[in-house]
Structure formats: C-alpha cells, structure tokens
Amino acid sequence: PITGVIRTALHNMDREAREHYSVVIQAKDMAGGGGGGVTLTDVNDNPPRFPQKHYQLYVPESAQVGSAVGKIKANDADTGSNADMKYTIINGDGSGVFSISTDKETREGILSLRKPLNYEKKKSYTLNIEGANTHLDFRFSHLGPFKDVTMLKIIVGDVDEPPLFTMPSYVMEVYENAKIGTAVGTVTAQDPDAANSLVRYFLDHNTEEDRYFTIDASTGTIKTARILDREETPWYNITVAASEIDNPGLVSHVPVGVRILDINDNPPELAREYDVVVCENAKPGQVIQTITATDKDYSANGARFHFSLDEGLSLNPNFTLRDNEDNTASILTRRRRYSRATQDIYYLPVLISDGGVPPLSSSSTLTIRVCACERDGRVRTCHAEAFLSSAGLSTGALIAILLCVVILLAIVVLFITLRRSKKEPLIISEEDVRENVVTYDDEGGGEEDTEAFDITALRNPSGAEELKYRRDVRPEVKPVPRHHPSSSLDSVDVQEFIKQRLAEADLDPSVPPYDSLQTYAYEGHRSEAGSISSLDSATTHSDQDYNYLGDWGPEFKKLAELYGEIESERTT
Numbered sequence: 001p002i003t004g005v006i007r008t009a010l011h012n013m014d015r016e017a018r019e020h021y022s023v024v025i026q027a028k029d030m031a032g033g034g035g036g037g038v039t040l041t042d043v044n045d046n047p048p049r050f051p052q053k054h055y056q057l058y059v060p061e062s063a064q065v066g067s068a069v070g071k072i073k074a075n076d077a078d079t080g081s082n083a084d085m086k087y088t089i090i091n092g093d094g095s096g097v098f099s100i101s102t103d104k105e106t107r108e109g110i111l112s113l114r115k116p117l118n119y120e121k122k123k124s125y126t127l128n129i130e131g132a133n134t135h136l137d138f139r140f141s142h143l144g145p146f147k148d149v150t151m152l153k154i155i156v157g158d159v160d161e162p163p164l165f166t167m168p169s170y171v172m173e174v175y176e177n178a179k180i181g182t183a184v185g186t187v188t189a190q191d192p193d194a195a196n197s198l199v200r201y202f203l204d205h206n207t208e209e210d211r212y213f214t215i216d217a218s219t220g221t222i223k224t225a226r227i228l229d230r231e232e233t234p235w236y237n238i239t240v241a242a243s244e245i246d247n248p249g250l251v252s253h254v255p256v257g258v259r260i261l262d263i264n265d266n267p268p269e270l271a272r273e274y275d276v277v278v279c280e281n282a283k284p285g286q287v288i289q290t291i292t293a294t295d296k297d298y299s300a301n302g303a304r305f306h307f308s309l310d311e312g313l314s315l316n317p318n319f320t321l322r323d324n325e326d327n328t329a330s331i332l333t334r335r336r337r338y339s340r341a342t343q344d345i346y347y348l349p350v351l352i353s354d355g356g357v358p359p360l361s362s363s364s365t366l367t368i369r370v371c372a373c374e375r376d377g378r379v380r381t382c383h384a385e386a387f388l389s390s391a392g393l394s395t396g397a398l399i400a401i402l403l404c405v406v407i408l409l410a411i412v413v414l415f416i417t418l419r420r421s422k423k424e425p426l427i428i429s430e431e432d433v434r435e436n437v438v439t440y441d442d443e444g445g446g447e448e449d450t451e452a453f454d455i456t457a458l459r460n461p462s463g464a465e466e467l468k469y470r471r472d473v474r475p476e477v478k479p480v481p482r483h484h485p486s487s488s489l490d491s492v493d494v495q496e497f498i499k500q501r502l503a504e505a506d507l508d509p510s511v512p513p514y515d516s517l518q519t520y521a522y523e524g525h526r527s528e529a530g531s532i533s534s535l536d537s538a539t540t541h542s543d544q545d546y547n548y549l550g551d552w553g554p555e556f557k558k559l560a561e562l563y564g565e566i567e568s569e570r571t572t
Contacts, residue, residue: 013040043139046077047146048085048131055150060157061117069098070111074131074148083107084134085147094125094154111152119158120192127152162250163189163199163242170240170256172222175263176230184213184258187220189242197244204239204253213238213258222256230260231296262298264356268305269293270364276348277382278319279373280340282333288368289331290324293352303327304355309348310363319348319368331366340370495548 006023022037050072057070076083087102087109089095097115102108109129132147165187172185191197201220203210213236214225220240228236236258243251276289293305307329309321318338322330331348346368353361371382549560 042079042082043137045137045140045143046082047144047148048074048076048083048133049148050074050131050150053150055152056155057111057152058155058157059113059117060159061119062159062161063113063117065113065116068110068112069154072100072109072111072129072150072152073107074109074150076107076133078133081135082133082137085131086134088130088132090128090130090149092125092127092152094127097125098127098154100129117156118192119156120194123156125154125156127154158193160247160250161192162252163244164192165189165242165252165254167254169254171259172256173259173261174224174228175261176228177263177265178224178228180224180226182224184222184224185256186222187215187240187242187254187256189220189252189254191244195246197246199242200245200248201240201242204241206239207237209233209236210238212236215240222258228260230262230298231266234260234298236260264297264354264358264360266296267360267362268295268303268352268354269362270350270352274366276331276366276368277371277379278333278338278346278368279377279379280338280370281373281375282336282338284333284336286333287330288319288333289366290328291331291350291366292328295354297354297356306353306355308351308353310351316348318346321348321350331368338370340372344370346370 019040020037021040051074055072059069063069072087074085074087076085084104085102085107087100089098089100097113097117099112099114101110101112103110109131128149129152130147130149132145136146166189167187170185170187174182174184187201189199189201191199200217201215202217203213203215205211212224212226212228213222215222220242222238222240238256238258239253240256241251241253243249271292271294274289274291278288282288291307293307295303295305297303305327307321307323309316316334318334320332320334322332324330329350348366348368349363350366351361351363353359369382372380374380546560546563549556549563552560
C-alpha cells in the first residue's frame with residue numbers, strides 16, 4: 001500500500017503553547033475521506049521559574065533544631081521527569097544556619113533549621129535559593145540555563161525565653177569536714193531577652209544528694225548544708241534551676257558536680273586481722289608474719305606507711321619488727337625456743353603512721369600464739385583457741401552461747417527463790433484432818449485405819465443410821481433384825497456391834513466387791529462431858545475387857561495398844 005507522510009509546517013512548535021492538533025487527510029484517487037489527531041511529546045525545553053524574585057519568612061527563635069520552618073517552589077512548564085528539579089542555597093549569611101531539601105512528590109523546597117536562633121544576637125538572615133532541572137536535553141541548551149534564583153529573607157521572631165546559664169555544666173570542689181555554710185561555688189544565669197529580667201536560683205530536690213547543699217536565690221552561691229565525708233561519698237551530682245522573677249514558669253536547669261577533696265583525717269590501720277603463730281622450736285631471727293596496712297584517706301602518689309613497736313616495747317625480748325619500707329613489715333623472733341607451758345599467748349603492740357599532713361598514727365595489737373610444730377614448720381597442736389577456731393566457732397558465737405547459759409541459770413535461780421518464798425496455806429489439807437485419833441510418829445496401819453473407823457460411832461451404835469437396802473434388787477437373805485443396845489456407854493459391847501455390822505454388810509447386795517467398813521460421820525447424842533479423848537472418856541468406868549482387840553490383826557494394833565494402856569492404868 002501507498003502511505004502518506006505528515007510533516008510539520010511551522011517552525012519551533014511549542015507544546016506548552018499548543019499540545020494537540022487536528023488534521024484532515026484527503027486521498028485523491030480514492031473515494032471517501034479520513035481524519036486523525038497529532039499529539040506532541042514533551043521535551044525539556046523550559047527552565048524552572050520562581051514566581052517571585054524576593055520572599056520573606058518569619059521564624060521564631062524558639063524553633064527547634066532540625067524542624068522544618070518553611071517551603072518554597074519554582075514552576076516548570078514541562079511534565080514528567082523534564083520538570084524534576086533540585087533546590088540549593090548558593091550564598092547568604094544564613095547558609096550555615098538553614099538547610100534546604102527537595103520533596104520529589106510536590107517538587108517543593110523544604111527549609112529546615114540547622115542551628116538554634118537567638119533574636120538578641122541576630123534578628124534576620126538572607127538566603128539565595130536556586131532551583132535547577134535535573135534532566136537536561138542538550139538539543140535545547142541554546143534556550144538558556146535551565147535554572148532560576150530567588151532571594152529569601154528570614155525574620156527571627158522574639159520569644160520570651162528561660163534564663164540561660166553561662167556554662168552548660170559546672171564542676172566545683174570543697175574539702176571534707178568543712179563547716180556547714182562553707183561556699184562551694186557560684187552559678188550564673190541571665191535572661192537572654194531584651195528585657196533582661198532578674199533571675200532566681202534554687203536546687204532541684206529530686207535526689208538525696210541535693211539536701212547536702214543550699215543555694216542563694218539571688219547570687220547563685222552554693223554552700224554546704226551538712227558535714228561532708230569523702231570516705232563516705234567522694235562525689236555529689238546536683239541540679240541547679242533558674243527562673244525569671246517576672247515569669248516563674250520559664251525554668252532552665254544545669255548539672256553541677258561537686259568533688260569532695262580529701263584531708264588526712266583517718267589514721268592507718270592493719271589491712272586485716274592476722275593470726276600469728278610461732279613454733280616452740282623457732283629460731284632467733286625467723287620471720288613468722290608479714291603485715292601490711294591500709295588508709296581510708298586518698299593519696300595521689302600512693303600511701304607511705306611506717307611501722308614500729310611502741311616506745312615502751314622497743315626492746316621486746318621475745319619479738320622484734322622490721323619495716324620493709326614498701327608498706328609492709330615483718331615480725332621476727334628474738335630468742336631460740338618458746339614453751340606453751342610457760343606462756344602460750346604473746347601480745348605485740350605495733351605502731352603504724354602515715355605520711356600525711358599532719359601525720360596520723362594508730363596502734364594495733366597482734367596476738368601471737370605458741371604452737372607445737374613439725375620439723376617442717378607445720379602446726380601440730382596449738383592453744384585451745386585454735387581448736388575452737390577449727391571447729392568453726394567464732395568469738396561472737398561463743399559469746400552468744402555463754403549469754404544463753406547465763407540466762408538459763410538466772411531463770412532457774414529465780415524459780416527456786418519464788419518457790420521457797422511461797423506462803424504456806426492457811427487451811428490444812430483433808431489428809432491431815434484427824435477427828436479423834438492422835439497422830440504418832442510410829443509406823444502403823446496408815447490413814448486407812450483412821451478413815452475406816454469413827455470411834456464415836458463405834459462407841460454410840462444407837463446414833464448410827466439405819467442401813468438402807470436397794471429397792472431394785474431383791475435380797476436373797478432376809479435381813480437380821482436390828483438389835484439396839486442400851487444407850488449407856490458402859491454397857492456398849494464394841495465386839496457385838498462390829499459383828500452386827502459385818503452381818504448386815506454381808507447381806508447387802510449393793511456393797512462393793514471388797515470388804516470394807518464405812519465411816520459414819522455422826523457424832524451421836526447424850527455424850528458426857530469429860531476428857532477430850534473419846535477413848536479415855538468411854539473407858540474410865542468400864543469393866544469391859546478389850547484384850548480381844550489384839551486378835552483383829554495389824555490394822556487394829558494401834559486401837560488394841562490404846563485400850564490396853566487404859567486397862568492397865570485402871571487396874572493399877
């Protein structure tokens with residue numbers, strides 16, 4: 001087929017002026033007609049242009065570093081990548097304070113803050129900003145530079161700011177043990193605003209360390225509030241705050257470090273407790289222990305200690321001390337042999353001094369135990385204290401055990417004392433009550449005899465109560481008729497009375513399973529006044545023979561002896 005070629009008829013066609021054209025195509029040798037459209041593709045033939053040659057931007061001095069403070073944009077008639085551009089700051093006094101970046105989506109320049117602003121120091125900045133295409137077409141380079149420049153003036157706004165300290169942090173020094181109220185140092189803050197308001201200082205009491213110091217609200221002078229000890233706390237970190245008197249809500253803070261300087265206020269002492277042992281077969285000049293010392297005070301060049309014996313013991317006949325001049329000392333023997341039998345423990349006072357200003361010294365006592373050793377110097381046996389130590393009992397444990405023993409002994413003694421001081425009861429117990437029988441210190445039938453019989457009841461059978469039988473049990477044997485003897489005491493036959501009682505007890509089905517006589521606590525009636533002993537009053541004029549009482553057994557031995565004595569007295 002035969003094709004037609006469409007060519008441009010105008011010179012320097014501009015897409016930005018007219019992008020689309022409609023053309024009519026006509027074929028001469030064919031019937032009908034046709035039409036179509038022509039679309040022009042874009043090329044980078046237009047540079048970017050800022051709408052204005054001068055811009056002005058307001059930024060408050062309180063703006064944060066790194067934050068975006070403004071935007072700027074240049075226009076480009078091209079489309080797509082032909083319109084891409086980049087913004088840069090080419091000169092100006094604010095090039096080090098501000099920075100600019102390009103937003104690829106919106107093709108805008110983002111202005112950011114690089115350094116803090118201060119209205120009192122500089123109130124405005126000037127920037128020259130350039131916008132240039134990033135994709136150039138060299139066919140159209142003759143059309144001119146594809147970039148544009150504008151000037152941006154930044155006005156810094158004044159903001160009421162908090163006081164500003166002259167230093168970002170402070171370090172101060174003070175000697176330990178300084179008097180309360182000693183000045184440590186001074187902090188200074190000023191109002192950066194043009195008003196230059198007065199400033200008030202105070203401590204931020206958020207930590208315990210802040211309570212060791214005070215600060216003058218007007219001058220900012222820091223003073224000690226307590227006695228400071230370097231050995232306890234060598235460094236304090238406090239926080240000082242400052243605010244404007246006219247606007248207390250604006251507060252600034254600054255850290256302050258206080259270093260405590262050392263003074264020579266602690267004497268040296270032994271580094272630890274030494275267990276010094278000397279063998280019985282030790283030789284003169286033998287080193288038995290090397291000691292060292294320590295000092296709580298600080299020494300920049302290292303502590304220097306001097307060791308010596310007390311002046312009164314410089315000529316000790318048993319031991320001597322040698323200063324090694326390296327902060328150590330050696331304990332040496334001065335004689336040949338030591339005997340535990342003669343003396344098993346020696347005490348050696350050692351004097352230690354430092355090189356401070358003024359020098360301080362202290363005395364420590366070494367305990368040297370005499371022990372039996374092998375030939376190679378190994379300890380075989382030692383003082384009893386060594387045994388306790390090997391058993392794992394410390395001095396504190398021994399003291400606790402001794403205190404417990406003493407407390408127990410005190411409790412026992414107190415208990416015994418209280419029992420001895422206890423008063424006797426006013427009422428005699430029932431076991432000691434005797435009605436008519438006198439208690440003798442001779443062995444007899446026991447208390448069962450006195451409890452089983454009442455002589456008054458035996459003497460007065462008529463006063464005894466009538467025997468009562470159980471109604472729920474039918475007796476197998478009829479009861480023996482009761483025979484009431486004469487009421488006369490002289491005619492009472494004790495033997496017949498007892499037999500009668502035994503017979504009644506045998507016939508009673510409710511009696512216990514063992515034979516026993518009951519005690520009747522009935523005193524009787526019509527008793528004659530006479531001797532306090534019922535035995536004596538009953539037998540004074542009686543001709544009754546009571547020798548048969550000896551046949552009743554050992555239980556009635558005492559009764560038989562009493563009536564035997566009465567009978568013999570009556571006969572004589």
